[in-house]
Amino acid sequence: MNFSLEGRTYVIMGVANKRSIAWGIARSLHNAGARLIFTYANERFKKPVEDLVATLEGQNALFYECDVTNDEAVQHTFDQIKQDVGTIHGLAHCIAFADKEDLKGEFVETSRDGYLLAHNISAYSLVAVARAAQPLMTDGGGIITLTYLGGERVVQNYNVMGVAKASLDASMKYLANDLGKHRVRVNAISAGPIRTLSAKGIGDFNSVLKDIEEKAPLRRTVTQEEVGDTAYYLLSDLSRGVTGEVIHVDSGYNILG
Numbered sequence: 001m002n003f004s005l006e007g008r009t010y011v012i013m014g015v016a017n018k019r020s021i022a023w024g025i026a027r028s029l030h031n032a033g034a035r036l037i038f039t040y041a042n043e044r045f046k047k048p049v050e051d052l053v054a055t056l057e058g059q060n061a062l063f064y065e066c067d068v069t070n071d072e073a074v075q076h077t078f079d080q081i082k083q084d085v086g087t088i089h090g091l092a093h094c095i096a097f098a099d100k101e102d103l104k105g106e107f108v109e110t111s112r113d114g115y116l117l118a119h120n121i122s123a124y125s126l127v128a129v130a131r132a133a134q135p136l137m138t139d140g141g142g143i144i145t146l147t148y149l150g151g152e153r154v155v156q157n158y159n160v161m162g163v164a165k166a167s168l169d170a171s172m173k174y175l176a177n178d179l180g181k182h183r184v185r186v187n188a189i190s191a192g193p194i195r196t197l198s199a200k201g202i203g204d205f206n207s208v209l210k211d212i213e214e215k216a217p218l219r220r221t222v223t224q225e226e227v228g229d230t231a232y233y234l235l236s237d238l239s240r241g242v243t244g245e246v247i248h249v250d251s252g253y254n255i256l257g
């Protein structure tokens with residue numbers, strides 16, 4: 001059995017720029033020989049993603065817009081992908097959003113709209129995408145999503161995104177249960193804090209990074225590349241017996257009380 005991704009096609013959703021975790025995943029899969037398909041939320045992200053992907057030697061990537069808050073748009077995107085490539089072997093869901101004012105202060109102040117928005121984009125979108133993508137995985141496949149420790153226990157300021165990640169984690173497990181019969185595995189990577197565009201929306205992020213460097217077992221923060229390599233493991237045959245799992249790529253921080 002070989003663990004190269006030659007001859008396989010993967011969809012990566014959520015590359016914003018070169019600091020994105022999704023970009024680290026893209027590079028790991030590209031280096032393993034995969035063919036890549038990228039989706040972006042709107043026109044604003046199209047060119048930056050195309051320019052980044054142009055730096056991947058020999059990659060023959062495809063690009064599609066996909067607004068994950070719109071069920072018809074999600075179905076249309078995967079209809080197009082089916083038309084253009086037929087079969088895909090996996091998908092990386094690297095999409096989340098919450099209003100900035102809901103990522104600081106007290107969780108009890110979260111508005112109904114803010115709560116629903118965070119769950120719509122950061123949790124329900126995995127269900128919509130998995131439903132649309134599974135029929136294209138005719139050789140079986142792997143789906144991964146990104147989660148965070150703040151969905152398992154309280155992390156100051158993470159607030160409504162933590163509640164959305166708890167929903168994402170449970171959604172991932174229920175999807176793993178449904179899709180296993182179609183030979184599709186569903187897993188999550190719980191990444192430690194990394195300085196990305198998304199991280200800019202979180203209150204007092206710097207003190208979190210400092211805490212990791214002082215207390216995490218590995219005494220350092222993790223990189224997009226390290227998350228990308230665990231994504232490669234979860235999307236390859238190396239993890240063929242694993243589904244419904246959360247792997248922490250966080251320098252071991254999650255084991256601390």
Ligand SMILES: CCCCCCc1ccc(Oc2ccc(Oc3cccc(O)n3)cc2)c(O)c1
Nearest residue numbers: 096097098100148156157158193198199201208
């Ligand atoms: C207090 C927790 C510190 C560690 C947080 C690590 C982390 C960093 C980034 C994460 O991804 C997002 C994605 C969108 C998001 O919502 C945003 C981001 C920027 C602006 C904005 O208005 N909302 C917040 C975090 C994430 O889920 C988790």
